[in-house]
Amino acid sequence: MPRPAAAPRSAEEAAPPAATPTRSSSPARSAGVETTPAKDAAPGLRPATRRQWIAAGVLVALAVVGAATILVAIARWFVGLEPIAAFVEQYHGTAPLPEGAPVGIPPWLSWSHFANALLIVLIIRSGLQVRAERKPEAYWTSKRTGTKASLTVWLHTSLDVLWVLNGVVFVVLLIATGQWMRIVPTTWEVVPHAISAGLQYATLDWPIEDGWVAYNALQQLAYFATVFIAAPLAIITGVRMSGWWPKGNERLDRAYPIAWARAVHFPVMLYFVVFIVTHVLLVLTTGALRNLNHMYAARDADDWIGFLWFAGSLLVIAGAWIAARPALLVPIAQRFGAVSSR
Secondary structure, three states: OOOOOOOOOOHHHHOOOOOOOOOOOOHHHHOOOOOOOHHHOOHHHOOOOHHHHHHHHHHHHHHHHHHHHHHHHHHHHHHHOHHHHHHHHHOOOOOOOOOOOOOOOOHHHHHHHHHHHHHHHHHHHHHHHHHHOOOOOOEEEEOOOOOEEEHHHHHHHHHHHHHHHHHHHHHHHHHHHOHHHHOOOOOOOHHHHHHHHHHHHHOOOOOOOEOOOEOOHHHHHHHHHHHHHHHHHHHHHHHHHOOOOOOOOHHHHHHOOHHHHHHHHHHHHHHHHHHHHHHHHHHHHOOHHHHHHHHHHOOOOOOOHHHHHHHHHHHHHHHHHHHOOHHHHHHHHOOOEEEEOO
């Protein structure tokens, strides 16, 4: 009489033996990781074609234009209401300045404005490169401290130093010459005037502009926030994330966590991008020649001199953008440290 087969001791013994991987098996399958055949992938995950990207871009542009048209129509209806119209008439958009506030823009401010534009564009570019960097092309090691970082991080940090120096000179001269009164609110009337200016912008009926004498209240608040809030935030968060932060100080690290700095630094960069785009758009649509003369030629005129300076500054910025490549950066970086491929 044949003996009955013994019952399996576990579920693993009951299962049929796994097939031995062959040389043609994929690494993932050989490691025991389940893989999904390509034919089972969802069609929606396929990369979009160029035609689809173009179509999506057109749809987004049409949606933006449509939404803007609706918002302008709503704003004009709103401003047409009697109480709102009276409010806009009472608060025309420009808050009064303190007595003795300077008139006009000095040449040093124009030059500082150009230097700031050049540096902030390169800082934003290098900052995005740092975020996307996975395998740096080169590394830089400080001769003084031995700190090692990628060449992109070195460029970003070096540009930050120049930007901070330019900002310090700008703020010192701003205070010394009284130009601070043009961008620092000194009365609460700036709030209703800023609301009025915003409503006028929304209706495309621009507020009366005379930037040579005074900025409107919305401009004043934007410039104040950029110079005295956004810029300091960018600096203190950037220092926390840089190699200059003291290492090994647990108490200091707990008081100022790097996670907080990272959470703030990137949104501040986005603020600068939005500010720059909006600033340039309004400069070009609210009297381009006069505005460019104010900003780049330090003169109150409607001729093309300021535009020529502006065009020249764009060429310089474009040239610096192209030149910011490892092949051209290495000789400069080697003056301050050692450059290596690892």
